[in-house]
Amino acid sequence: MHQTSWMTSTILNRLSANAGMLLVRSLWDYCPEHMFIVRVEGPADFVIEAMNPTRQAMLGDEATYTGKRIEQLLPPPLCHGVIANLHRCVECASPIRYEEKGGYLDRDGICQQGHWQTLLVPITNQEGAVTHLFGVSRDMSLLPEQPVGAYSESKEFERRVHERTAELVAANEHLTHLATHDALTDIYNRRYLLELAELELRRASRYEQPLCLMMLDIDHFKKINDIEGHLAGDEALRRVARTILATVRECDLVGRYGGDEFLILMPETTATGAREIAERLRRTMTQTTPLTISIGIASLEPSDHFVVDLIHRADTMLLQAKRNGRNRIECAA
Template sequence: MPETRNIDVLLVEDDPADAGLVRHALRTLGSRFALTHRASLDDALAWLADHGCDVVLLDLSLPDSSGFDTIRRMREAFPAMPLVVLTGHDDEDFAIEAMAAGTQDYLFKGATDGPVLQRAIRYAIARKQLEEKLRHSEQRLLSIVTLAQDAILSVDARHRIVLFNPAAERMFGYAEADVLGRPLDMLIPPRLAAAHRAHVADFVIEGPSSRSMADRNEVVGLARDGREFPVEISISKDLQPDGMLLTAVIRDITERKRFENELRHLATTDPLTGLANRRQFLAAAERELVRVRRYDRPATVLMFDIDHFKRINDTHGHAAGDEALRHVAAVCRDLLRETDIVGRLGGEEFGILLPETDVPSAREAAERLRLALARAEIPRPDGGTLRLTASIGIAACMPGDAGIEQALSRADDALYHAKANGRNRVEVKAPELSAAS
């Protein structure tokens, strides 16, 4: 408190002798303290409502109030007022309990000389100011935690939940009362719980005190209804007197993952047929070629296209041509295995990679595909139907191939021969010819 301004003190004391001792002690300090005296709590509260002061010296034995109830009533009416309790109890425990009830300091009656009283008053004012700053800071923090759109939760050293904000309630489907004191594992799928505990344990003993969302891998959350959802987490640690406190900011990224998957699908899928596009087909085929080299396992590629596709477009229109391409994709999905890789490489040209398949087996699969395409009647947009045939070339993937393009080039040679030999047929590029070339 600046020395240039008087400190207004309200003394609430019903004993004239005790009040006189306080008045005398303050007079010895000069004019820095302005004293007002009230003999009952009701009078004191009324005076404070009209005038206010800097600090209250409060007796706990008043005509209209006694004990800790006096502190309670004063605190309810003026929560920010610095309080110094005057007590006749020469009992340290009683005084400490009075401070725990909401006062900033205490003095024993009869031991209130000027310097002691001055110290208690100034200490009470300073401590209350600090308490108010802390209270406002905590209120701001609570407001941030409460209004945050991301879930915020904290766990203690035993991984028991001690903080669970409203966003976390919405995200996981639990009320705060349902989770406080319970293990964090309840919010993690059981199959992932052990790995998550190990990850958190590593974080506790590592140097950094926090990790941002950008530094973390994705984690899976478990809602109350059993629904699993992807989340992104930022985690921090703080050593408290009773152990480590871990706080996580959690963001549900379900919509973002859906959007990313849509973008990935658009980037890797042919929009007309739903098959892999050329880039995706080549990438998947390259991965399969690596397996062929590593394990010396067979794999075969097929290249095929629709015979006289331009004639379909010219005769029946591009809508009929699009329907023909979609039909080819549907037949491929029906006849081939889930492990087979099918892609539209461009126009009416398609590629197929058959893992774990030698050339004779690939030829059987190609013949089934050729016959299925030739037998089908494909509905046209104008109400009629059309038929089509396909020419297919086959080549084995060789361990010595530098890339999948070599195998595809051989299959393309075989496709050329299929067309030259009359179309609607299957041709094979023999391995020995490939080696010679």
């Protein structure tokens, strides 16, 4: 029984935050196909990070390939074809299949000829950039000759490739959603919203564009929980989230900050525009639900370097709205 080495295990643990890698990890040690992970360093710059035990049996131990570039491991022209296909997978950011033929040096330094059918699956970070490629290869030259009319084993491999690709893509989409969205309201969670907000703040500062942040919460939310129960409180949070999404623009970032507090980041929006959106949201809440909300608004200032600067001012305005009677909007001057 093959066991993943400490170095490969470390790599897989680090990458397992990405959804697709969770499935890879469960298959890594025991799948009879050749598996490998490549780190994307540049348009034509790819570094081997790991290979499964099946691949190691062909090319050698980890020390012979980890951290090396494709051109250091495979001779031309084979390496050129491999690099071209890796680049193609990065460019289209979706799984691809290809075949390649050529010679390579095995773990004993002997030149071997191979014919491989390979599936490449891109692994992306939370910003959608392809950082790694996961590959599954089968050496077709080792398959026995198929009698005429028989079901080709390559067709069976192709079927399995399609199934595996669908599993990887579905798992990646599902777990990425879980990692970035609030489980109760299905809007962005605090961590991911703040990451996106920091990017928007830097962009707005760089191009000197207006930016506003809105913080709101539900009036008398504690009373809802105390009198009607926490299930009613949960439903109130979901109704507010749905109303926000139906009211704000597609470009606005909406997330749950904590408890009954919500944040809305509004790119390219002045204080006047943000107040109009806030008033439309406040009015919609009172007309379509039994709930009311209080809202605080802060605009980007030249001295703001982090999103927390806007959050602090918006929170101050929210507290002022509460003190002034609730169901109202206060905007920082």
